[in-house]
Amino acid sequence: MIIGLVKEIKPQESRVGLTPNGVAAYNAAGHRVLVEAHAGEGSGFSDDEYRKAGGEIFDSAKAVWDASQMIVKVKEPIAPEYPFLREDMILYTYLHLAADKPLTEALLKAKTKGVAYETITDEYNGLPCLTPMSQIAGRMAVAQGAKYLETTYGGRGMLLAGVSGVEKGKVVILGGGTVGTEACKIAAGLGAEVTIMDVNLRRLAVLDDLFGSRVQTLYSTPENIRISIAEADVVVGAVLIPGKKAPCLITRPDLALMKKGSVLVDVAVDQGGCFETTRATTHENPVFIENGIVHYCVANMPGAVARTSTLALTNATLAPGLKIANQGLESVTAKDRHLANGVNTYKGHCTFAGVAEAFGIPYVPVAELI
Numbered sequence: 001m002i003i004g005l006v007k008e009i010k011p012q013e014s015r016v017g018l019t020p021n022g023v024a025a026y027n028a029a030g031h032r033v034l035v036e037a038h039a040g041e042g043s044g045f046s047d048d049e050y051r052k053a054g055g056e057i058f059d060s061a062k063a064v065w066d067a068s069q070m071i072v073k074v075k076e077p078i079a080p081e082y083p084f085l086r087e088d089m090i091l092y093t094y095l096h097l098a099a100d101k102p103l104t105e106a107l108l109k110a111k112t113k114g115v116a117y118e119t120i121t122d123e124y125n126g127l128p129c130l131t132p133m134s135q136i137a138g139r140m141a142v143a144q145g146a147k148y149l150e151t152t153y154g155g156r157g158m159l160l161a162g163v164s165g166v167e168k169g170k171v172v173i174l175g176g177g178t179v180g181t182e183a184c185k186i187a188a189g190l191g192a193e194v195t196i197m198d199v200n201l202r203r204l205a206v207l208d209d210l211f212g213s214r215v216q217t218l219y220s221t222p223e224n225i226r227i228s229i230a231e232a233d234v235v236v237g238a239v240l241i242p243g244k245k246a247p248c249l250i251t252r253p254d255l256a257l258m259k260k261g262s263v264l265v266d267v268a269v270d271q272g273g274c275f276e277t278t279r280a281t282t283h284e285n286p287v288f289i290e291n292g293i294v295h296y297c298v299a300n301m302p303g304a305v306a307r308t309s310t311l312a313l314t315n316a317t318l319a320p321g322l323k324i325a326n327q328g329l330e331s332v333t334a335k336d337r338h339l340a341n342g343v344n345t346y347k348g349h350c351t352f353a354g355v356a357e358a359f360g361i362p363y364v365p366v367a368e369l370i
């Protein structure tokens with residue numbers, strides 16, 4: 001199969017769909033990989049590294065799109081990329097279609113086979129291509145919280161780790177899934193006092209086993225949240241109710257309970273956020289202060305660590321991508337229900353129920369089309 005790797009053109013996106021190692025893996029399996037010049041530069045990968053891995057460097061994005069049977073990307077195509085979509089093409093990338101009607105329409109109109117990383121499942125009921133980004137965001141969340149606690153940024157001038165003879169900082173994490181667990185590791189590792197809250201008792205039991213006496217687990221109720229945030233220096237919002245808007249767990253009046261200069265990090269901002277005062281921010285301008293509380297609400301946190309994110313993304317997407325390239329999308333979809341779950345659009349039909357429901361369009365299971 002001819003695989004295409006293009007430079008991401010979404011603002012502030014420095015990740016790229018494949019590392020040179022990923023290109024080498026496709027190449028070793030007998031596929032050609034066309035690479036747009038400078039595609040990997042934002043992640044620190046040169047054209048020369050791609051060339052050595054067997055990639056063929058093309059000068060323009062159009063040339064790569066036009067000559068490829070499967071495009072491997074990071075972000076969903078944006079409007080200038082819509083004209084490149086074709087019927088005989090597989091688009092393998094994050095799509096997030098339920099939040100993007102124009103792209104859904106463009107994919108359906110072009111009859112492109114759209115495979116979304118975020119809906120591919122695994123045998124553990126997980127989302128293997130989404131998990132690495134949650135791990136990164138979770139690990140970053142505490143580092144960002146620690147940074148914005150500094151006085152310069154309007155924080156309360158508190159070192160999370162404390163120092164001999166001085167108390168440590170307190171971190172409260174709302175949601176004990178992937179983001180919450182990774183945030184917990186970093187916060188506990190720094191030596192902060194950590195409380196992690198969830199409504200899922202099984203998750204709390206797992207966290208208890210994982211962290212033992214180093215971390216306090218607590219059932220998430222509005223009252224427990226209010227009591228905990230009054231003590232907190234950093235609060236991390238890491239909740240998710242799949243397919244729904246994040247629940248609002250800290251209201252504007254609740255901010256009055258908190259210490260001035262404490263920091264809220266709302267990782268769940270991409271699902272609407274779990275604090276009433278959340279509004280999405282960017283890496284250029286990551287924080288704002290509301291009622292004396294510093295808010296960090298960057299919706300694409302992994303974008304700030306493009307190299308790590310590109311490496312982690314390729315680790316997760318390479319095996320399913322190789323399966324598609326080696327066996328063909330139709331054949332692998334018929335055999336592998338987890339990969340079939342990734343197919344969101346196919347030959348002009350919407351093949352993902354959640355997307356069809358979001359836009360009131362017909363849903364056709366992909367199994368009926370192949």
Ligand SMILES: NC(=O)c1ccc[n+]([C@@H]2O[C@H](COP(=O)([O-])OP(=O)(O)OC[C@H]3O[C@@H](n4cnc5c(N)ncnc54)[C@H](O)[C@@H]3O)[C@@H](O)[C@H]2O)c1
Pocket residue numbers: 133134135137174175176177178179180197198199200203220238239240241246247249266267268269270271298299300301302
């Ligand atoms: N901002 C970013 O750059 C970025 C990056 C990655 C992920 N995210 C987002 O982070 C959020 C969390 O992702 P995840 O992978 O950890 O999800 P997850 O499903 O692994 O974990 C979510 C947890 O929230 C818990 N939860 C639900 N309602 C709760 C409540 N009322 N109180 C406490 N806990 C509650 C669930 O039981 C679950 O354990 C998602 O919205 C995800 O999209 C954001």
